[in-house]
Amino acid sequence: MDNPGKFYITTPIYYVNARPHIGHTYTTIACDAIARRQRMLGVDTWFLTGTDEHGQKIERSAAAAGCTPREFADRISGEFRALWDRMGVTYDDFIRTTEPRHARGVQALFARLQERGYIYKGSYSGQYCVFDELYVDAAEPGAPCPECGRPTETVHEENYFFKLSAMQERLLKYYGEHPDFIRPETRRNEVVSFVRGGLRDLSVSRTSFKWGIPVPNDPKHVIYVWLDALANYMTALGFGSDDPKDRARLARYWPADVHMIGKEIVRFHCVYWPAFLMAADLPLPKSIIAHGWLLFEESKMSKSRGNIVRSETILDTLGQDALRYFLLREIVFGQDGSFSFDALVQRFNSDLANGIGNLASRTLSMIARYFGGEVPYPSASERAPADEAIGALAQQTITDFHAQFEQFQFSRALETAWSLVAAVNKYIVENEPWSVAERDDQDSRARLATILYTSAEALRVVTALVHPVIPEATAKIWTQLGLGEIRQMDLRELAWGQLQLGTRLGAVEAVFPRADKSMVERMQQMEQQRSAEITKTDETKAAAATQAETAPALADSSGGGVVEKITIDDFLKVELRVGQIKVAEKVKGADKLLRMEVDIGTEVRQIVAGIAKAYEPEKLVGRKVVIVANLQPRKLRGLESNGMIVAASLGDDGLPVLAGFLEDIPVGAKLK
Numbered sequence: 120m121d122n123p124g125k126f127y128i129t130t131p132i133y134y135v136n137a138r139p140h141i142g143h144t145y146t147t148i149a150c151d152a153i154a155r156r157q158r159m160l161g162v163d164t165w166f167l168t169g170t171d172e173h174g175q176k177i178e179r180s181a182a183a184a185g186c187t188p189r190e191f192a193d194r195i196s197g198e199f200r201a202l203w204d205r206m207g208v209t210y211d212d213f214i215r216t217t218e219p220r221h222a223r224g225v226q227a228l229f230a231r232l233q234e235r236g237y238i239y240k241g242s243y244s245g246q247y248c249v250f251d252e253l254y255v256d257a258a259e260p261g262a263p264c265p266e267c268g269r270p271t272e273t274v275h276e277e278n279y280f281f282k283l284s285a286m287q288e289r290l291l292k293y294y295g296e297h298p299d300f301i302r303p304e305t306r307r308n309e310v311v312s313f314v315r316g317g318l319r320d321l322s323v324s325r326t327s328f329k330w331g332i333p334v335p336n337d338p339k340h341v342i343y344v345w346l347d348a349l350a351n352y353m354t355a356l357g358f359g360s361d362d363p364k365d366r367a368r369l370a371r372y373w374p375a376d377v378h379m380i381g382k383e384i385v386r387f388h389c390v391y392w393p394a395f396l397m398a399a400d401l402p403l404p405k406s407i408i409a410h411g412w413l414l415f416e417e418s419k420m421s422k423s424r425g426n427i428v429r430s431e432t433i434l435d436t437l438g439q440d441a442l443r444y445f446l447l448r449e450i451v452f453g454q455d456g457s458f459s460f461d462a463l464v465q466r467f468n469s470d471l472a473n474g475i476g477n478l479a480s481r482t483l484s485m486i487a488r489y490f491g492g493e494v495p496y497p498s499a500s501e502r503a504p505a506d507e508a509i510g511a512l513a514q515q516t517i518t519d520f521h522a523q524f525e526q527f528q529f530s531r532a533l534e535t536a537w538s539l540v541a542a543v544n545k546y547i548v549e550n551e552p553w554s555v556a557e558r559d560d561q562d563s564r565a566r567l568a569t570i571l572y573t574s575a576e577a578l579r580v581v582t583a584l585v586h587p588v589i590p591e592a593t594a595k596i597w598t599q600l601g602l603g604e605i606r607q608m609d610l611r612e613l614a615w616g617q618l619q620l621g622t623r624l625g626a627v628e629a630v631f632p633r634a635d636k637s638m639v640e641r642m643q644q645m646e647q648q649r650s651a652e653i654t655k656t657d658e659t660k661a662a663a664a665t666q667a668e669t670a671p672a673l674a675d676s677s678g679g680g681v682v683e684k685i686t687i688d689d690f691l692k693v694e695l696r697v698g699q700i701k702v703a704e705k706v707k708g709a710d711k712l713l714r715m716e717v718d719i720g721t722e723v724r725q726i727v728a729g730i731a732k733a734y735e736p737e738k739l740v741g742r743k744v745v746i747v748a749n750l751q752p753r754k755l756r757g758l759e760s761n762g763m764i765v766a767a768s769l770g771d772d773g774l775p776v777l778a779g780f781l782e783d784i785p786v787g788a789k790l791k
């Protein structure tokens with residue numbers, strides 16, 4: 120099943136647990152640039168993006184934000200879509216895993232795997248990482264997750280299992296026969312050695328939460344989020360539908376030509392997904408391309424580091440072309456790359472403002488001034504070796520750019536295009552058309568025409584090549600060149616010397632005004648303000664309790680003055696124990712208080728604490744906390760509180776943050 124003349128490309132569907140940031144933008148614009156170029160090559164192209172919305176993590180995040188999982192997913196998914204729309208991303212479809220068309224397709228795939236004998240019912244007891252939605256095999260209770268390092272939780276579940284173990288040899292054979300299936304090479308090698316190490320059957324259903332797609336005929340179970348999510352690449356085309364239109368689209372575009380992913384989800388895409396497809400007897404995608412991480416000034420962007428950069432800041436200042444160009448030019452695709460505002464502004468000025476922007480404005484304004492805005496005739500007699508050299512370089516640039524782009528070497532392809540820009544800018548400086556224009560003889564006039572024709576033609580070539588990467592500015596330059604709509608341009612036919620003589624230029628205006636030095640500072644300030652706003656909205660929802668109704672804190676972080684020293688004996692008077700919250704509920708009439716029943720090993724205590732604005736009671740059940748066990752009982756709102764929960768106190772409002780442990784620890788253990 121191979122469909123020549125079509126091209127189907129996908130981004131990963133983004134998990135709605137996090138707001139869109141520049142890392143998501145990076146993946147999306149890489150796909151957008153590829154899709155735009157395919158269309159310019161006359162290929163029938165389908166570009167899919169979307170959001171992944173199920174799973175326990177979303178259920179918990181929604182509870183923390185005080186809304187339903189559906190409302191939570193709607194909000195974040197909407198933010199992704201709005202950002203792509205604002206950036207003019209040319210996706211053909213946006214799939215959400217909460218849509219009926221997706222659920223129908225996932226259930227059809229599940230049923231198909233069941234019918235073919237690849238899914239069976241079994242039971243699992245062991246460790247589970249909620250963050251990665253992943254079972255951790257052969258681990259001790261509480262062992263850290265091998266993927267993310269967070270503590271795992273012990274679960275006992277009756278589940279459906281997929282016979283992944285049966286696919287090991289078939290997968291290895293497939294990787295061997297299709298060397299381009301996984302790229303780059305380093306990722307491919309990792310996958311091959313992982314599969315060689317042996318595959319265990321994969322649990323593909325959950326009963327521990329509800330927010331997912333039910334297993335067909337067994338709605339107690341929801342389908343494993345990764346089986347659910349991966350299927351989007353087919354359900355979006357119409358897999359599982361009987362509608363002839365959907366079936367035709369599926370037949371037309373599947374298998375995908377490119378699944379673009381980040382390197383952290385390689386295993387799911389390169390092992391599980393092909394295994395599901397093989398078991399279901401469906402065609403496999405042609406290639407899976409993994410890019411590296413986008414670091415911020417050399418360190419990984421993360422919520423906890425607070426160094427997440429949002430695309431909006433750059434869109435508001437330098438515009439989308441600047442962001443697109445920077446990410447594809449600066450980062451060697453496949454490797455980790457670094458983002459910084461300094462580097463962004465530097466690139467913007469050197470390559471866009473002084474590079475292609477300068478080439479366009481000087482060439483077009485001289486044609487306007489000296490030739491009344493009509494592309495002049497390049498004289499045959501007044502031709503110099505320098506003119507021929509530009510023509511030859513442009514022709515070579517076309518060949519090289521295509522070859523490099525095809526290999527996903529965006530950075531090299533852009534470097535190639537900008538060598539031509541630099542060469543033409545140099546050519547203009549050396550040939551001084553402005554001086555030639557001052558001489559009024561026939562030969563000089565012919566020479567001037569040749570120089571400006573050569574410059575304009577080189578500009579046309581570069582503009583066409585890089586349109587998929589910087590669509591806005593190149594569309595403007597194209598119009599200024601008098602060539603109409605750049606989207607109509609057929610990239611297959613691009614060659615030197617096609618600029619029609621006498622073409623009338625459009626109105627000439629600068630496309631990339633230079634950014635001054637204050638721009639970096641401005642963007643940093645916008646970014647700080649933006650993350651402050653976001654933190655504020657998130658935390659007012661999740662937190663805000665005062666010290667007043669909390670039992671006295673052990674250590675007051677807000678003081679900063681001199682604290683009287685105590686002896687070890689004084690400290691030993693305080694009995695600190697590990698407790699586990701069994702019951703947690705709001706206290707009527709007191710919006711800051713929670714009533715809890717806490718198991719401290721020897722007994723279950725009632726403790727009342729002022730943490731209601733920071734923690735949803737449902738989220739606390741099962742959580743291990745530190746208790747001051749030998750505190751005099753006291754009454755809060757008529758309820759006896761027998762002990763105190765240890766928490767840090769944050770900021771002026773004294774937001775409580777519960778103390779906890781990274782390792783698993785038995786209830787009742789003493790702290791000393």
Ligand SMILES: [Zn+2]
Pocket residue numbers: 248249250251264265266267268269
């Ligand atoms: Zn994990």
